[in-house]
Amino acid sequence: MMASVYKKGSMATRHPERYSAMLEKLRSAREAAGLTQVDVAKRLGEPQQYVSKIELNERRIDPVELQELAELYGKDIAWFVITADESEEQEKGDS
Numbered sequence: 001m002m003a004s005v006y007k008k009g010s011m012a013t014r015h016p017e018r019y020s021a022m023l024e025k026l027r028s029a030r031e032a033a034g035l036t037q038v039d040v041a042k043r044l045g046e047p048q049q050y051v052s053k054i055e056l057n058e059r060r061i062d063p064v065e066l067q068e069l070a071e072l073y074g075k076d077i078a079w080f081v082i083t084a085d086e087s088e089e090q091e092k093g094d095s
Helices: 016-032 037-044 048-055 063-073 077-081 084-094
Strands: 006-008 011-013
Touching: 016 048, 016 063, 016 077, 037 048, 037 063, 063 077
Parallel strands: none
Antiparallel strands: 006 011
C-alpha cells in the first residue's frame, strides 16, 4: 500500500507535517542567525526568490542545499530533520 501524498503550495510530500516542520526550522534558524532572505541568497549566489520559494514550500530542497543552509545558519543538519519526539528519545538513550 502506497503512502498518501500531501500537497501544500506546489510541492508534494509523503511526510507533510515533518516537511513543514523542517521549513519552519529553516526560517527560524535564518532569523536567529540575523539573516534576511536577501543575505542568504547573496551568500549562495542565488536570487532572493530562491530562499523565499524554499521557505514557502514552492521549491523542494535537496539534502546538499539543506547542508549549505545548515552551515550558513550555524546548525547541524540533523536539527532540521529530527522531530521533537525523536530528539527526546535520543536524549533518553544518552542518559
